[in-house]
Amino acid sequence: MNETWIKEAYQAGLPEDFHGGVKWQSPSNIALVKYWGKKGVQLPQNPSVSFTLSQCRTETAIFYEKSDRFGLHFRFDGREQPAFQKKISDFLLAQAAFFPFIQQLDFHITSHNTFPHSSGIASSASSMSALVLCLLDIERMAKGESEIDLKKASYFSRLASGSACRSLFPKMALWGACKAVPGSSDEYAVSLQDRIAPVFQTYHDSILLVSDAQKAVSSRAGHALMETNPYASTRYAVANDNTLALLEALRTGDLAAFMHIVESEAMQLHALMMCSDPSFVLMKPNTLKIIEALKEFRSETDIPVCFTLDAGPNVHLLYPDADAEIVERFIMDELERYCVGGQWIADRVGEGASRC
Ligand code: PMV
Secondary structure: OOOHHHHOOOOOOOOOOOEEEEEEEEEEEEEEEOOOOEEOOOEEOOOEEEEEEEEEEEEEEEEEEEOOOOEEEEEEOOEEOHHHHHHHHHHHHHOOOOOHHHHHEEEEEEEEEOOOHHHOOOOHHHHHHHHHHHHHHHHHHHHOOOOOOHHHHHHHHHHHOHHHHHOOOOOEEEEOOOOOOOOOOOOOEEEOHHHOOHHHHOOEEEEEOOOOOOOOOOHHHHHHHHHHOOOHHHHHHHHHHHHHHHHHHHHHOOHHHHHHHHHHHHHHHHHHHHOOOOOOOOOOHHHHHHHHHHHHHHHHHOOOOEEEEOOOOOEEEEEOHHHHHHHHHHHHHHHHHHOHHHOEEEEEEOOOOEEO
16 A cells, blocks of 8 residues: 555644544445455455445544543443443554554544434444544644545545445445456445446435344454355355446446346345354344345336345345335335334435535
8 A cells, every 4th residue: 555644644743722623424335245254454355336325324523632642532322332432442542553643632522323223224334434534634634734535534444344434435435456446445445426327326225124133243253254154265256246247237227237236245145144154144034025025016017126135134125216206105015014113214325424
């Protein structure tokens, strides 16, 4: 990695009265080609491609003041959260080699998710990318620079939580070196906004909440299980092929190819977990009922709606805006009954992270 920000940390001491506040929002994202398996320091075994969401976001504010040592006061939704405070503290201190000013600041961090905490929606992508953007904004002010570098924000978001590196960019992102996209890298994500047909810019993601239980297996443990998974090398080869095929479908607007690859990726992610040792079944009976009902609806109507799954039982329905009315009617009439408390989140492709 050649970037100057990796080679030369900003070492200057902070002025005695250095203090202020920054606030960023960053969205969650849903992977279409899945990242499952890592190597080295948070590097992916294969490229991944995601839609950036808009409704499921974290908003994080940091007030900071010069101090003789690092200090952290963290509140989530107005309350202390010791487990999350530790995760943030560990991350910030681990980055002090790159951001020495961390050791000279007292941080007061408040954070809030726009989606229910118990919804099973991965919040580490949105929360860790929002945190990193705040950190880079503080550095920007210390250096007197005008803007922060999104590539750098993606790099440090990756170190905080792999898939977080994809959340920053409008519409879609690719994380992982891929020969079809010059400038793509295992170390940070890049925007795909200019490489996708207009229809994909309009996509909806209706997130059907099948369960609100905590994840049965953390993604850290899940990635580690790939090290002994007998199908790992085949999976990485297929994921590379799927990335290239998906990029082509995104470019040409080929919805049939898009749906085929996206659903195959969702099933592969869950199949990998089922044949890990120990194995996990993360789908619930209602996950399968939704998938069956969706397939029937699609064959009857020819509406280009498909599903994907994250590492859990919830189902993401993906479809173009032109079909939103009929798909949402189908969700309300046929699928809400499979959702916990009838809940689903009407999300759609969004604009990425921003100051707020
Ligand atoms: O970023 P992590 O370590 O939480 O892993 C994310 C893994 C998946 O959500 C299952 C897939 C992905 O690419 O987002």
